[in-house]
Amino acid sequence: MNTKEMIADSVSDFLESNPPSRGIRWVMVLLLLFCGVPQKTVASVTNYSDRQVRNIRDQFENSNGDFPQEGKKRGRKKKIKKRIFGRIVKYIMDHPRSTLKDVARYLKEEYKLEVSVKTIERELEEYDLSDLYKLVRKREKRTVHVNYAGGWLLAPFIADMVNKTRQAYDGLPGSVEAILTLFFLSAFGIERPFHLEDLSDPGFAILTGRGGVLSRTTLFRWMKGCRKSFVLRFYDLTRPLSDFFGKKLKISIDEHVVARWTRKVKIPGTKHPTRGKAMKADKLFYVFELTKKRLLSFKPQSGNATLANTALKMIKELISEVTPESVRMILDAGGCKGSVIARLSKIKHLTFLVRGKRQRNLVKQWEKVPKSEYRMYTDPGDPKKKILIADVRTKIRGCKELVRTILLLNEKEKGRDRFYPIYTNDEVTSTYDLLVEYRSRQNHELCYRVMKHDLSLDALPKSYPLNPKEEKVQFRDKHVMLVGWIKALAFNILGEFKESLDKKYHKMTAGTIVRKFLDRPATIKTTADEIVVKFDYFRECNALKEYCDKINQSNLEISWFTDKVLRFEFESEGEFKKRKSFLSAG
Incomplete structure (x- = not known):
């Protein structure tokens, strides 16, 4: 009998003569293993399995020599799949x-x-x-010189939109990148997603939190997999209604006609206001807040939809969600329908101003108004010009009661073009003040002009299938709803941004703001903790310094760019001249 066998027999006799104890058995296992006794022999002597002996050895080797205490549970180390x-x-x-x-x-x-x-x-x-x-x-440490760097100036306004995007598209991967890509396409006036293939500058990609620009195929695949319920939830969450709860609200509702050039598909049409002919088209209805100049609601419709019926639905929905103290609503002539005006009159706390249509039976009523009823006023838009206004009542088909009418008379015109009627249920406000208020609706028309030319409002996805099996095609509003509302958000955010600057920039259009401040080159330095945007020197950079200092002090975290803190810096004029002279020297 060799030494190892003697030790094993001694340990076996010791364990049989002493009461069973887990601590003693552990000591004996380690003693036998230390003496070189084979693992199977140790297991038979100590009444453990081979696996238990191996675990005891591994646990002792990975510890500081401590043994498990009596009464405590033991088991294998937790593994992560x-x-x-x-x-x-x-x-x-x-x-x-x-x-x-x-x-x-x-x-x-x-x-x-x-x-x-x-x-x-x-x-x-x-x-x-x-x-x-x-x-x-x-x-994460890298430095790159890019274009489109001014887009980071919108980060304080976009941060809330990104959080609501995650909430709306919960479970749909790539949603934040897709929404930001669509947003900046609109903000920079890039009309169609296929232009993404030509964007090689990394500045646009960094804005969306990516290393490279999102491809159009990936964007189309995401939009195809996006459910309409997600789009509607995103729309509800991002509507800027919180500023108007329980307050006075002044709005305008109007339509924008988007021409459709398909020959294959039969879709409803309407008369295009700028092309002057009937053609296939879609209509976009927006609610525009006249005080802050923000878009509050959006509803895409087919070409045969009317402003009167759509505005009635939208105003009811808006009042139910905002519950304002009072609402003053302005509509163009498309909203003039007797039955709709009668229903608008019954809505509590709603005051409307609707431009009337110059129909034959109505013109006959206005021609009977004597010249003595007209009063001369100064034109609100041109102080040198005088206008004639009469405050009369008009009988409209569909309304039981006479409607107050602000009737403008242009004696230079002939026939029905002489009259310009405005219907209202406001019995208190003066005639001239109502005319001034109605003309504020022009800001809504200017909004459409800016969105069309600066934000490419007419560049929308198709609202019909490419290969329809039926003659009558149902209007598909999911993609139009998404892109049309993102363009509205771009208009709102650009408006908020310019109002945070000096007053001389408040009246500039979105396209001018983008050219002056957003479409700017800069050097972007990224670390694990920060993203530093250092703008190249330009003439009006001082207009941004106060705004950027506030962002630097707020330690704004960019949630879509790995939670980095955003910092802004500016190249000095001396650094610019030095860099320019160096480049010109070759």
């Missing part, structure tokens, strides 16, 4: 500023998996990824 481990690595790469505690919180919130920080740390070491944070933070 490879699928979940891959999510951990992705989270660390997407959030280089995070810690292992943040990773553990992420696993608990997203997958209801409670894992300790030590377990995550051990798993990273097992896969030789203990330096993952250092590698990720090192990779």
